[in-house]
Amino acid sequence: MKGIAYLLPLCLGAIIPMPCLAEASGEPGFYMGVFGGLGSAASASMQQKGAVHLNQHLSLPINARGATGDTRVGMGGVQAGYDWGRRGLGGGKWGLKPAVEIEGFYIARHTAVGEMPVTPRFLGTQYVYFPTSTGVVLANAVLTFKTPYSDKVFPYLGVGAGAAFISVKNSDSANPSEPGINHFNSDPDASSTAFAMQFKVGVKGQLSRHLYLFTEYRYLSISSTSYTFGPTDYPGLHLPTASWDVGLGRQRYSFVVAGLQYKF
Numbered sequence: 001m002k003g004i005a006y007l008l009p010l011c012l013g014a015i016i017p018m019p020c021l022a023e024a025s026g027e028p029g030f031y032m033g034v035f036g037g038l039g040s041a042a043s044a045s046m047q048q049k050g051a052v053h054l055n056q057h058l059s060l061p062i063n064a065r066g067a068t069g070d071t072r073v074g075m076g077g078v079q080a081g082y083d084w085g086r087r088g089l090g091g092g093k094w095g096l097k098p099a100v101e102i103e104g105f106y107i108a109r110h111t112a113v114g115e116m117p118v119t120p121r122f123l124g125t126q127y128v129y130f131p132t133s134t135g136v137v138l139a140n141a142v143l144t145f146k147t148p149y150s151d152k153v154f155p156y157l158g159v160g161a162g163a164a165f166i167s168v169k170n171s172d173s174a175n176p177s178e179p180g181i182n183h184f185n186s187d188p189d190a191s192s193t194a195f196a197m198q199f200k201v202g203v204k205g206q207l208s209r210h211l212y213l214f215t216e217y218r219y220l221s222i223s224s225t226s227y228t229f230g231p232t233d234y235p236g237l238h239l240p241t242a243s244w245d246v247g248l249g250r251q252r253y254s255f256v257v258a259g260l261q262y263k264f
Contacts, residue, residue, distance in 0.1 A: 028085035033214075035105070035259025036076035044068050045249030046114035048126055048173060050183075050231075051242045059242070064126040066116030068248075075255055077105025077136075086146060095146030100139070103160065107134040107253065109169075118175075126183075128246065129172040136196055136220070138162035144204070156216075157201045164196040164222045164251075171229060173244065181238055187230025190246075194223040204261065212261040222251040 045067050051059040081101025088095050114128040140160035147155070168190045173183035182188065202216025225248050232241040 028083060029264050030080070030082050031099075031101075031261050031263040032081075033079045033259050033261035034077075035079065035214075035257050036074070037218075037255045037257030038072070038074050039253055039255035041068075041071045041073050041110065041112065042252040042254070043070055044112070044251050045247075046112075046116060046128060046130075047247045048114070048116060048128060048244055049247075050244040052232075053240045053242070060120075062118060062123070062241075064116035064118045066114055066126075068112035068114045068130070071110050071112050073110045073253065073255075074108040075105050075253075075257075076108075077103055079103040079140075079259075079261075081140075081142070083142075083144070093148040097144040097146070097154075099142040099144065101142060101158075103136075103138045103140060105136050107132075107136065109133040124175055124177045127174045127176075129174070130246075130248070131169055131171060133167045133169070134222070135165045136162065136222075138196060138198060140198075140200075152206045153203060154206075155201075155203045156214075158199070160198045160200075162196050164194050165191070166194065166222070166225055167191045168227055171246075173229070178238065181232070181234060183232045183241065184229035184244060186233040190227035190229055192225035192227055194225045196220065196222045200257075202257075210263050212263065213258075214261060215256070215258045218255045218257055220253040220255070222253075224249050225251075 048064040049062065051061050053059050079101050081099050083097050083099035086095040086097045109131055111129055111131040114130060116126045116128065118124060118126050138160035139162055140158045142156055142158035144154050144156040171184050171188045198218055198220045200216050200218035202214055204212045204214035206212055227246045229244045229246065231243050232238050
């Protein structure tokens, strides 16, 4: 994303005529943008459920509950929107510019670790290593403000809703009492889809008639998800099990983001 941030102004400068006939910041129109940032995923509840088959007729139910820890994450994406131009407020010293936009962004792969005491308790603690990659698509409503203090710098805020698509690859469910055993070994991959919402607040600066640089804070919330992994399959080393169900509670992300917008 850093490379994009450096190269995009150069590329735009090469293809956009520099002479400006009128200042366009208050006019309605379409815009597109690219952005990227860093942040963290907050702790989320986690539960693993299944059963160990003791023999053909008897199974021992397993229920492990706990939570993941905080994790650093990166993200990057694109946006496209339309704003309706500036509405004057307070005798023209203040202004308000509403917009709608569609965003798509990718949260880079990161591994959350769930630490979960097992019921029955004599089985110890289960550690689930959960490598996730997430794609998010959101529709946003955005309000940009003109203030008396600058004609080039504009604060804004936005809210959005949409869907998140979560992919888990090469997960691992380990227990220190059973070294070398991944309880998901027969199928460690799964995916899920969930409702997502975000809030963002930031400031944008006008670099030229068409080009804006922006930076913002955004908070993203993804509803609880569930996943099914394959049974434990180590003939002669571990008793067979049923498939494992893992529930991940609400995921909450905080990001600091920077990007560029081009207004047509």
